[in-house]
Amino acid sequence: MRRALSLVGLAAVPLAVLGVFFVLPVSGMISEGFWTDGSFDPGAVLEVLARPRVHRVIWFTVWSACAGTAVSLLLGVPTAHLLHRRRFPGRRVLRALLVVPFVLPTVVVGVAFRELIGEAGPLGFLGLDGSAAAIVAGLAFFNVAVVIRAVGAAWESLDPRPAEAAAALGASPAYVFRTVTLPALRPAIVSAASVVFLFCATAFGVVLTLGGLRYSSVETEIYLLTTNLLDLQAAAALSIVQLLAITALLAITSRLRAVPDPTLARSTARPPRPSRGDWPGMVATGLVLLLVGLPIAALVVGSLQVDDGWSLANYRALDGTGSRQALLVPVTDALVTSLRTAVDATWMSLGLGVLVAVVVSRRSRSRAERRARGLLDGLFMLPLGVSAVTLGFGFLITLDRPPLDLRDSLLLVPIAQALVALPLVVRTLVPVLGGIDDRQRQAAASLGAGPLRVFATVDLPTMWKPLLAAAGFAFAVSLGEFGATSFLARDDHPTMPIVIFHLIGHPGAMNYGMALAASVVLAACTAVVMLVVERLRVPTVGAF
Amino acid sequence: MLSLRDVSVSYDGAPALLDASLDLADGQVLAVLGPSGSGKSTLLRAIAGLEPSSGRMSWDGDDLAGVPTHKRGFALMFQDGQLFGHLTVARNVGYALRLRRTPDAAARVRELLALVGLEGYEDRLPATLSGGERQRVALARSLAVRPRLLLLDEPLSALDAGLRGRLATDLARILREAGTTALMVTHDHEEAFAVADRLAVMRDGRIVQQGGIGEVWQAPADAATALFLGYARVLDGEAAHTLLRAAGLPVGTDAVAVRRSALAVADAGPLAGTVSSARVTPGQIRLVVDVDGLGEVDAVARLDTHAAPGDEVVLGVDASRLAAIPAGH
The missing domain is CATH 2.40.50.100 (RNA polymerase II/Efflux pump adaptor protein, barrel-sandwich hybrid domain)
Incomplete structure (x- = not known):
């Protein structure tokens, strides 16, 4: 009985927060689709779903997500092999650098790609501007890091002896890979693929900035329908479709999730130097570096150029509001707002994340308890898949009246961002806590330590590094969050991604140059945070 | 004195311990002997307060129901020691002393390390110790605050055979010298004979026989018990x-x-x-x-x-x- 009470007690705060700031807004958004003028009217939803444009949007979302996933896997798996199973100078730096794209602000990446493949860009002759190929490349840009991370961690911890045994039995390297290595890696690959698909299918910033008018995914379509066309019913209908698809996908993902035990002592042999047989890994790594490096290089070079000459004028202009009053506040103000918001979002997601992780990772005593914990685990993963746009819009329509009138509250944005970062925090902490032998806690308790003391003795020493890493991760994600923030940020308190999006939407070379410079500044901030996180060497960061 | 009356534990409705009754007088060492899955570890965990149980459990007449693990004053020592890996040997051993703000803890730690034969190991980290040394540290840690009852969960099973024999003898001596009341769970009858003076044999969640170690040894209650006690x-x-x-x-x-x-x-x-x-x-x-x-x-x-x-x-x-x-x- 006391166990059940303590479970409920620990879960109460996160549940209440999730209820008010996630379930309420999302269900508010959904009911918008089913109720017209106070009466239940599901026909309208079906009518929306019959529109040809909606079919096109859904079809584009599915195939672009599939293509993005395929490209990420094709590039990521061989790269993971080279970076995690071969030894060469600089591989640690490379590994760290290739994690950064995942947290780069989507708007920044969109701007960088446009700078690279736009008509005036270095690759403009390819005619990729506004093409579906550009969108797929953008999706791969982010998600190749997820694949490298997840598959690399699994590969690194793979016992090399079965492969050696197969080789000793006369199997060729290719045959060994196909019959021994690949089956052992399959859980990690499948799990990475499903998460990547999820991220691709709900990508917002990239599609919005690169898709232009020709291509729209479910996520951007919801945004356009709500903000430009004010067709709330259609937006709600699409949200429902997305929610259902993603809940199903999340359920599958959670079954496939395979995170290596971080506390397990592993005695893998020192990896060998790369040999000629490693050409797939080298080629893939080269391509990944190009995919990640070229847009960033184009962005940085572009930001340093004014009228075909080198200049810092774009950066100097950041303390202004752009030409033709593009902005209400200077970009530097937005940077301060972004940093402040990120700090708030970080402590919120961290506080909730620790509670959730503790609740979810404690060993269950009965089947009912295990089921309850599993359910909670899944529930707190939902924000990972539910579109940030739906969340942001749901905030707007449900938290605008008493008792919860938060429309003008400056806390609204950090709360939304904290919810977006929450699953990442939880996923970083749960494997670490779950890896602690429960008997350590029991040993401490039998020596007279109360629950808090047990936590301080057993959990905290193992957790502080992952906790710090999760904090950095949440901070970086919050800095770049665009989907929910685009709805919620007040005009006089925009964050950096919002400012950048405004700047590229306004005509004028000066504004565009400022957008590039602001993008570089924001990217640098997130990259620095992420590189610090990487220094902590917590294996569960970014492993889903 | 520990006293159990009809204590039962079940997991998801499946009984793991059925109507266990036993008494353990102060200063005695009881070995609970049984094959794996016999419920002996469940019995130990129930006494430690780690499993919810039905029936009556008391210490010197005070009911233990509702007393959480950390307030029972029963120290629990695991098969693999479960030392805190980030703390030195001295800090592991002194853990419970610091919790109670015992004065002159350092001297007590030295005394305990001498008792288990590990003088001078204060500043070592658990990872640098051998399996036998780790178990000795775990034992010293459990004995630090003179627990009312020491619960030992297969304390020697993780060690290799030669070491197990030596450590069993040491364990018996240390428990006698410290005058500790102890309950040890084991599946190894030789370990039980080396350490305990009373024996309870468990099978299928029930205590099938208990008594002085010689009595049980000379008069096994049934054929299965006899075979388990080492009869051919x-x-x-x-x-x-x-x-x-x-x-x-x-x-x-x-x-x-x-x-x-x-x-x-x-x-x-x-x-x-x-x-x-x-x-x-x-x-x-x-x-x-x-x-x-x-x-x-x-x-x-x-x-x-x-x-x-x-x-x-x-x-x-x-x-x-x-x-x-x-x-x-």
């Missing part, structure tokens, strides 16, 4: 009667448990048979002999007898290595 075979029916008569014992029961060394090749004896297999061990030859009227039984021979399969041998019987099993089982 249980003979029943006519074979049991024949053996009891040969040993000069009254024929009162239908079953008798036989230790391997109860029958030994001798120049003259009451039994005769044919060797069906022989295996040389460092101390003796282990035989299986087909004895007239008994069937196949185990026996031993001195190393210089050269007994081999097919040989006719005469066997003497050591009555002190037989145990009559009460009727009704």
Whole structure:
């Protein structure tokens, strides 16, 4: 009985927060689709779903997500092999650098790609501007890091002896890979693929900035329908479709999730130097570096150029509001707002994340308890898949009246961002806590330590590094969050991604140059945070 | 004094411990012996307050229901020690002392480390210790605040055989010297005999027999208990009667448990048979002999007898290595 009470007690705060700031807004958004003028009217939803444009949007979302996933896997798996199973100078730096794209602000990446493949860009002759190929490349840009991370961690911890045994039995390297290595890696690959698909299918910033008018995914379509066309019913209908698809996908993902035990002592042999047989890994790594490096290089070079000459004028202009009053506040103000918001979002997601992780990772005593914990685990993963746009819009329509009138509250944005970062925090902490032998806690308790003391003795020493890493991760994600923030940020308190999006939407070379410079500044901030996180060497960061 | 009355534990409705009743007087060491899955660890965890249980559990008459683990004053020592890896040996041992703000903790830690034979190990980290050293540190840590009751969960099973024997002797000495009341769970009867003075045998979630270690040893309650206590075979029916008569014992029961060394090749004896297999061990030859009227039984021979399969041998019987099993089982 006391166990059940303590479970409920620990879960109460996160549940209440999730209820008010996630379930309420999302269900508010959904009911918008089913109720017209106070009466239940599901026909309208079906009518929306019959529109040809909606079919096109859904079809584009599915195939672009599939293509993005395929490209990420094709590039990521061989790269993971080279970076995690071969030894060469600089591989640690490379590994760290290739994690950064995942947290780069989507708007920044969109701007960088446009700078690279736009008509005036270095690759403009390819005619990729506004093409579906550009969108797929953008999706791969982010998600190749997820694949490298997840598959690399699994590969690194793979016992090399079965492969050696197969080789000793006369199997060729290719045959060994196909019959021994690949089956052992399959859980990690499948799990990475499903998460990547999820991220691709709900990508917002990239599609919005690169898709232009020709291509729209479910996520951007919801945004356009709500903000430009004010067709709330259609937006709600699409949200429902997305929610259902993603809940199903999340359920599958959670079954496939395979995170290596971080506390397990592993005695893998020192990896060998790369040999000629490693050409797939080298080629893939080269391509990944190009995919990640070229847009960033184009962005940085572009930001340093004014009228075909080198200049810092774009950066100097950041303390202004752009030409033709593009902005209400200077970009530097937005940077301060972004940093402040990120700090708030970080402590919120961290506080909730620790509670959730503790609740979810404690060993269950009965089947009912295990089921309850599993359910909670899944529930707190939902924000990972539910579109940030739906969340942001749901905030707007449900938290605008008493008792919860938060429309003008400056806390609204950090709360939304904290919810977006929450699953990442939880996923970083749960494997670490779950890896602690429960008997350590029991040993401490039998020596007279109360629950808090047990936590301080057993959990905290193992957790502080992952906790710090999760904090950095949440901070970086919050800095770049665009989907929910685009709805919620007040005009006089925009964050950096919002400012950048405004700047590229306004005509004028000066504004565009400022957008590039602001993008570089924001990217640098997130990259620095992420590189610090990487220094902590917590294996569960970014492993889903 | 620990006292249990009809204590039961079940997992998801499946009973793991059924109606366990036992008493443990201060200063005594009780070994709970049973095969894996017999519920012995569940019993220990229930006493530690780690499993919700029904029935009555009390210490010196005070009910323990609702007292959480950390307030019971029962120290628990695990199979693999469960030392805190980030703390030095001294800080591990002094953990409970610091919790209680005991003055002069450093001296007590030194004293405890001397007790377990690890003087000078204060600043080592657990990862640098051998398995046996880790168990000694875990023991010192458990004894630090003189727990009312020390619960030992297979304390020696993780160690290799030679070390286990030595440490069992040490453990017995340390528990006596500290005057600790202890309850040790084990599946190894030799460990139990080396350390404990009372024995409870468990099977299928129930305590099937308990008492002084010699009593249980000499009078196992049933055939399965006898086999678990290290008896080689249980003979029943006519074979049991024949053996009891040969040993000069009254024929009162239908079953008798036989230790391997109860029958030994001798120049003259009451039994005769044919060797069906022989295996040389460092101390003796282990035989299986087909004895007239008994069937196949185990026996031993001195190393210089050269007994081999097919040989006719005469066997003497050591009555002190037989145990009559009460009727009704």
